[in-house]
Amino acid sequence: MLEIRLTNAAKRFQYDWIFRNLDLHVKPTDKIAITGSNGSGKSTFLKCLAGINPFTEGGILYTLGQQHIADSEVYRYLSISAPYMELPEEFSLLELLRFHFNFKTPYQGMRPEEMIKVMYLEDAVNKQISYFSSGMKQRLKLGLCFFANASLLLLDEPTSNLDRRGSEWYRELVNSYGKDRTIFVASNDPAEYGFCSKNLSIEDYKLKK
Ligand SMILES: Nc1ncnc2c1ncn2[C@@H]1O[C@H](COP(=O)(O)OP(=O)(O)OP(=O)(O)O)[C@@H](O)[C@H]1O
16 A cells, blocks of 8 residues: 655745645545645646655655655656646547556446446547547546555545535545546635545645745
8 A cells, every 4th residue: 555755845946835845644545625726836746746846855655565665757647637637639439548558447347338327428438539528528627536456545626626516526436446546636716625534735835944
């Protein structure tokens, strides 16, 4: 099971410290909300966790059982859904799922047909992603994230563009596919992170020296 330890972690852009002196021990299957006002650094923190952005100071240690995971291998264990992530618009839904799961192992051996059903996208199997509505795209992003066999799920604003049914679907997704995984949710909407047992307010790490 995956454990994560952050020690004295900090991120700075130019002269602006986004967070500093952040220590955190994440146990397997922990559910952690990252909260804070707009521009406080929630997305930046998730990107640092994912290795998309480097920390400026301090470090992060991923371990699986007793084994340390090298930085270059961490991507194998995580899956991310975020507004800034692009979908390949020229693919149809089925093409995208087949392509994506050539590289990622599906969670519990799920097949594309089953994924499509869970995302309630049966009517869009052969539709090009570029013609998807914003809600359909968001369900697809969350599906790609949850249906990959990753121990760590990083969710940035998971219900953006989702209507009420979509938001309920998201909570069911977490219930059905999230129990045995570590989940971070960057959000300001309690409905998105209500299932989390820990809350890290990124602003608490803004001014500490
Ligand atoms: N690559 C970058 N270079 C310089 N500054 C950046 C960069 N990425 C983010 N920032 C700055 O870091 C700060 C935190 O941004 P971030 O997107 O992490 O906030 P957020 O809490 O996720 O915001 P929101 O709730 O609006 O999505 C902002 O001031 C932003 O302008």
